[in-house]
Amino acid sequence: MKKKVLSCIQPTGKLHLGRYFGAVKNWANLQDSYECLYGIVNYHAMTMPYDEKKLVPATWKLTFDLIACGIKPECIFIQSLIPEHAELFWILNTMTSYGELSRMTQFKDKSLKVQTESKTDFISSALYTYPVLQAADILIYQADYVPVGKDQEQHLELSRNIAQRFNHTIGKEYFTAPEALFTEVPKVMSTADPSRKMSASLGEKHHIDVFAEPNRIRKQIRAAVTDTGVSSDQMSEGVSNLFSLLKASGGEEPYNEMMTTYQNGSLQYGKLKELVSDALVNMTDPLRERRQELEKDKKRIKAIIKESSATIRSKAQETLKEVKELVGLLNVKF
Numbered sequence: 001m002k003k004k005v006l007s008c009i010q011p012t013g014k015l016h017l018g019r020y021f022g023a024v025k026n027w028a029n030l031q032d033s034y035e036c037l038y039g040i041v042n043y044h045a046m047t048m049p050y051d052e053k054k055l056v057p058a059t060w061k062l063t064f065d066l067i068a069c070g071i072k073p074e075c076i077f078i079q080s081l082i083p084e085h086a087e088l089f090w091i092l093n094t095m096t097s098y099g100e101l102s103r104m105t106q107f108k109d110k111s112l113k114v115q116t117e118s119k120t121d122f123i124s125s126a127l128y129t130y131p132v133l134q135a136a137d138i139l140i141y142q143a144d145y146v147p148v149g150k151d152q153e154q155h156l157e158l159s160r161n162i163a164q165r166f167n168h169t170i171g172k173e174y175f176t177a178p179e180a181l182f183t184e185v186p187k188v189m190s191t192a193d194p195s196r197k198m199s200a201s202l203g204e205k206h207h208i209d210v211f212a213e214p215n216r217i218r219k220q221i222r223a224a225v226t227d228t229g230v231s232s233d234q235m236s237e238g239v240s241n242l243f244s245l246l247k248a249s250g251g252e253e254p255y256n257e258m259m260t261t262y263q264n265g266s267l268q269y270g271k272l273k274e275l276v277s278d279a280l281v282n283m284t285d286p287l288r289e290r291r292q293e294l295e296k297d298k299k300r301i302k303a304i305i306k307e308s309s310a311t312i313r314s315k316a317q318e319t320l321k322e323v324k325e326l327v328g329l330l331n332v333k334f
């Protein structure tokens, strides 16, 4: 039997190259070797200030984006169509200590972000407890592996601890303790400010949408910051980012060629940028075409995703029913 892989993504921001190389591309590759489940976690998207009019369109948009990137529709679920996640979250909350949650570094980062970047300084307690919802997302399907970035390592450790504590409390090896699946992913930085991670929230010129038109991609790479004016023996962050993009987008050969010119001191930035653009456009062309096709077929795809969510939901319902029995919750139909 194939091992189970589960990962989730928040329907916030755009699908830019950082998210693509950091997660989605890898998810697509894992589908051959594992039984995969990928969630669009809209409950999680409510933990930061958000616009309730935009959340539904953003949820569908990301669903189409994932399919265009090669994720099989039957592997995708939308979290709010499976409310059992929220119910398991409550039960797991009772098995998570306040101390554990207060050690989560992402809460500190994100609450600071709310205070500095949004119009409000309201920090919801959901932002504080969201790692427990993440544990519920994983444990409800008894996932073996969770492909995540290093920023999620602490949350995954918490999921393992919660699973083990649950098992210990009820005296039975019920939950599978999930393991992180770290894969080598390129660190994609903003092309306009290569000292910062590529992110949609930094603004237009800082990120490249996977589905952007070729002209747009070329223009943005042409404008990429290379030298920061500080001389040093090390490769500058901007140039290093261009090299990473070249390698990640399948340009192994031009990568080696350019690296040789860098080493012998004859690297031309213009040439490097041209090769990066070519590689990116080659890679994204078929994705953009697929995305445009899907746009014409929205209704049918939505129906497929609702169905896949319903199928996936039955597994979640099964787990929740067992969990309620195990923890002593009344669970009968009147």
Ligand code: TRP
Residues within 6 Å of the ligand: 006, 007, 008, 009, 010, 041, 044, 133, 134, 137, 138, 146, 147, 148, 152, 155
């Ligand atoms: N917390 C993750 C993030 O912010 C998203 C997420 C939610 C997740 N539930 C998950 C990731 C379960 C892996 C498994 O990116």
